[in-house]
Amino acid sequence: MDAQIEGLKWDANGLVPAVIQDDKTGQVLVLFWMNKEALAKTIETGKVHSYSRSRGRLALKGETSGHFQFVKGVFTDCDKDVVLIRVEQIGAACHEGYYSCFYRQHQSGQQDWKIVGQRVFDPHEVYEKK
Numbered sequence: 001m002d003a004q005i006e007g008l009k010w011d012a013n014g015l016v017p018a019v020i021q022d023d024k025t026g027q028v029l030v031l032f033w034m035n036k037e038a039l040a041k042t043i044e045t046g047k048v049h050s051y052s053r054s055r056g057r058l059a060l061k062g063e064t065s066g067h068f069q070f071v072k073g074v075f076t077d078c079d080k081d082v083v084l085i086r087v088e089q090i091g092a093a094c095h096e097g098y099y100s101c102f103y104r105q106h107q108s109g110q111q112d113w114k115i116v117g118q119r120v121f122d123p124h125e126v127y128e129k130k
Helices: 036-045
Strands: 016-022 028-034 049-052 057-060 069-076 083-089
Touching: 028 036, 028 083, 036 049, 036 057, 036 069
Parallel strands: 016 083
Antiparallel strands: 016 028, 028 049, 049 057, 069 083
8 A cells, every 4th residue: 555545644434534626726526535445546547436435335436427536636634634636527526416516505594505506417317216
């Protein structure tokens, strides 16, 4: 295993949060969890892989939708307990069909979050249950 990967501060479950950011705009697209294998595979292939806690397995971003994230750079913070991955996003990052998963904004005095992002695709068409 890569010494730089080993040198990160992994949590008790062997995971580290990974902020995924659009390389051109700086927009934050999504937050993933990665284990050592996911980060190593991301660096090796140039495509973002995450560790799906709900499925208990590695997941390639875009494996179902075709909306891949191509790695432009991998960074860590001063404490080495968070990873930042700058990417070229193909299609949308969010499984709800939005370019970024951060498409809702807090509105003072309102009951619900305001949708401020534009939907790029219909998730029912992309993730149709078979």
